[in-house]
Amino acid sequence: MQQLEAVRRKISTTSDLLSVVKTMxxxxxxxxxxxxxxxxxxxxxxxxxxxxxxxxxxxxxxxxxxxxxxxxxxxxxxxxxxxxxxxxxxxxxxxxxxxxxxxxxxxxxxxxxxxxxxxxxxxxxxxxxxxxxxxxxxxxxxxxxxxxxxxxxxxxxxxxxxxxxxxxxxxxxxxxxxxxxxxxxxxxxxxxxxxxxxxxxxxxxxxxxxxxxxxxxxxxxxxxxxxxxxxxxxxxxxxxxxAMQVAEKNIIEHIDVLESEFRTTRQGNITGELLDIVSGVEAVFGGE
The missing domain is CATH 3.40.1380.10 (ATP synthase, F1 complex, gamma subunit)
Structure with a gap:
């Protein structure tokens, strides 16, 4: 979860920078x-x-x-x-x-x-x-x-x-x-x-x-x-x-990369949680 929150903060910070660039x-x-x-x-x-x-x-x-x-x-x-x-x-x-x-x-x-x-x-x-x-x-x-x-x-x-x-x-x-x-x-x-x-x-x-x-x-x-x-x-x-047009293009591309990383990380966390649940169920009911 800590890694997921770190990626989310990066997306938020980069989005704020994009707003500044658009204003400029x-x-x-x-x-x-x-x-x-x-x-x-x-x-x-x-x-x-x-x-x-x-x-x-x-x-x-x-x-x-x-x-x-x-x-x-x-x-x-x-x-x-x-x-x-x-x-x-x-x-x-x-x-x-x-x-x-x-x-x-x-x-x-x-x-x-x-x-x-x-x-x-x-x-x-x-x-x-x-x-x-x-x-x-x-x-x-x-x-x-x-x-x-x-x-x-x-x-x-x-x-x-x-x-x-x-x-x-x-x-x-x-x-x-x-x-x-x-x-x-x-x-x-x-x-x-x-x-x-x-x-x-x-x-x-x-x-x-x-x-x-x-x-x-x-x-x-x-x-x-x-x-x-x-x-x-x-x-x-x-x-x-x-210069701001070039910066805007680079920032948008960076946000796309971060969002892809966020989705991958989130999917990884969800998969890990599901595996933990399955493992727990098997541990409880596996001996019956």
Whole structure:
């Protein structure tokens, strides 16, 4: 009976774990859609900012040249929680290559992370992490994290001569997960395709070009970081959903094995009890 009770407890514990996995699957599926919608909205706003850059270049000419050398910041987007497959390992590997490439160009590279897990991955790869930011758990927390990153970037730009800023993170799309590098600064390093104004009327502005540049620059930086966080959160939940699907399948198979073991053990106990009864009957009536 003790063995039977032990198997029954294993089935109960495993069933509870299955309920947790199913809950995490449902939460991940909801979060994916939530962050995807937010990322799509940011993309639409980015188109508006690109149109603003088109107006700026038409009225102000070209951007000042960025001096060679100096320092660069690489921000790697990861997660604070586990159970999301190779999510952090993929982002970490791409970040290592990016840091090495920028270093080969003569830049002093500082690596920042967003997430404790990816920070550990990079440190295990020999990359020193100078800043680590928390991963927001909901849409309401994204703004505060973006503001923290912007403040640190402003400090490094003013006091350490930062001229390059790149963001490495997982992207979520219908074609599956992939890691991308977005060279946010200097402007135009990605070969930015500026939006052409629609219609016959060319847009004009009445504000000083310095104010227009400052506004567009901050919006460009904000969109890059904000969008990267949203894309990373969507990809993280997608990876977690895939991991939970595999876990759910394994748990169900394990429960089937335990239930088979339970039935076998129970049948064995019943057979043993029947044999004991038969033996007792034979002992009592066998001499008559």
């Amino acid at each position: 699957k449902a939460m991940a599926a909801v979060n994916i859609r939530h962050f995807e919608d937010a990322a799509e909205s940011v993309g639409e706003y980015a188109d508006v900012v690109e149109q603003g850059w088109a107006v700026f270049f038409r009225n102000a000419g070209i951007l000042p040249r960025v001096p060679h050398g100096g320092s660069a910041v690489v921000l790697c987007m990861g997660s604070d929680q586990g159970m999301c497959g190779q999510f952090n390992e993929m982002a970490g590997a791409r970040t290592v290559r990016t840091v090495e490439k920028l270093g080969s160009e003569g830049l002093k590279v500082s690596c920042w992370t967003c997430g404790e897990r990816v920070k550990g991955v990079l440190e295990d790869s020999g990359i020193a992490v100078d800043r680590n930011f928390r991963v927001p758990g909901s849409m309401r927390g994204v703004n505060s994290v973006v503001e923290e990153i912007e403040l640190d970037l402003e400090d490094w730009k003013d006091n350490r001569g930062m001229s390059r800023f790149s963001v490495v993170g997982n992207l979520h799309s219908g074609e599956g997960e992939r890691v991308a590098v977005n060279h946010v600064l200097p402007l135009g390093r990605n070969g930015g395709r500026l939006a052409k104004p629609e219609g016959r009327c060319l847009p004009m502005v009445n504000v000083p070009v310095e104010d227009l540049f400052s506004t567009l620059f901050h919006e460009h930086l904000y969109i890059a970081v904000y969008g990267a966080i949203l894309q990373s959160l969507a990809a993280e939940n997608s990876s977690r959903l895939a």
